[in-house]
Amino acid sequence: MHFTRREALALGLGGITAAALPLPALASKVDDAIAAFTGGATPAEGGVTLTAPEIAENGNTVPIAVDAPGAVAVAVFATGNPETGVVTFRFGPAAGSRMASTRVRLAKTQDVIAVAQMEDGSFARTSATVKVTIGGCGG
Amino acid sequence: MASNVKPRVKVPKSASAGEVVTIKTLISHPMESGQRKDSAGQPIPRQIINRFTCDFNGQNALDVTLEPAVSTNPYFEFDVRVDAAGEFHFTWYDDDGSIYEERKSITLA
Numbered sequence: 200m201h202f203t204r205r206e207a208l209a210l211g212l213g214g215i216t217a218a219a220l221p222l223p224a225l226a227s228k229v230d231d232a233i234a235a236f237t238g239g240a241t242p243a244e245g246g247v248t249l250t251a252p253e254i255a256e257n258g259n260t261v262p263i264a265v266d267a268p269g270a271v272a273v274a275v276f277a278t279g280n281p282e283t284g285v286v287t288f289r290f291g292p293a294a295g296s297r298m299a300s301t302r303v304r305l306a307k308t309q310d311v312i313a314v315a316q317m318e319d320g321s322f323a324r325t326s327a328t329v330k331v332t333i334g335g336c337g338g
Numbered sequence: 339m340a341s342n343v344k345p346r347v348k349v350p351k352s353a354s355a356g357e358v359v360t361i362k363t364l365i366s367h368p369m370e371s372g373q374r375k376d377s378a379g380q381p382i383p384r385q386i387i388n389r390f391t392c393d394f395n396g397q398n399a400l401d402v403t404l405e406p407a408v409s410t411n412p413y414f415e416f417d418v419r420v421d422a423a424g425e426f427h428f429t430w431y432d433d434d435g436s437i438y439e440e441r442k443s444i445t446l447a
Contacts (some may be wrong), residue, residue: 218350250348280407282407285405285407286403286408287402289401289403291397291398292398293399293418293419294399295399295417299415300415302409303402303409303416314389
């Protein structure tokens with residue numbers, strides 16, 4: 200079999216497109232989950248801090264912390280997990296701050312997104328990339 | 339009811355009025371995600387704690403919705419503002435309907 204330069208290039212491009220295809224599908228799942236939390240509003244970037252390790256050796260227990268001054272609720276989403284929702288914190292009148300931390304499972308290297316609902320009804324978001332060496336969630 | 343479920347909570351013994359105290363909670367629970375399969379290839383049914391709340395003197399401080407992505411032995415750390423002496427009431431809700439509770443009191447220094 201013999202390829203011309205043009206055919207080889209076309210094949211290569213096709214391969215790249217095919218490899219990129221699953222990404223938008225996943226992204227829309229996360230977008231749907233975020234839209235369900237915000238009621239369709241588009242969150243602004245910033246105003247919430249998400250603390251997560253850059254590299255997590257064990258995906259079964261990844262420490263994360265959220266801090267969003269003025270928030271009534273903060274939801275955390277994982278883009279690469281079988282189920283996108285991770286945890287939702289709602290702060291009550293006795294809360295001393297808008298900070299909370301926990302440990303989560305991450306199936307693979309992925310972006311973790313935190314969306315905060317503010318007292319005035321607006322939404323803020325941030326994301327962090329976590330590299331996972333050994334994935335959680337079993338298999 | 340999952341076996342050996344034991345809540346553990348760390349609360350300061352006393353605080354000054356208006357102080358913000360940090361609370362750490364841990365409960366031993368397998369948090370079976372529903373994603374794993376057993377040795378016969380059958381999916382293991384999901385059984386997790388799906389909600390955790392912390393109240394202080396009847397006022398809610400934190401209400402958490404947990405998904406299967408929360409790790410085994412769910413751990414939480416958060417802050418509560420203490421204006422008066424009183425009692426913390428922690429509640430964990432299991433998928434199977436079980437409720438695990440823990441109470442801790444705090445005095446004013």
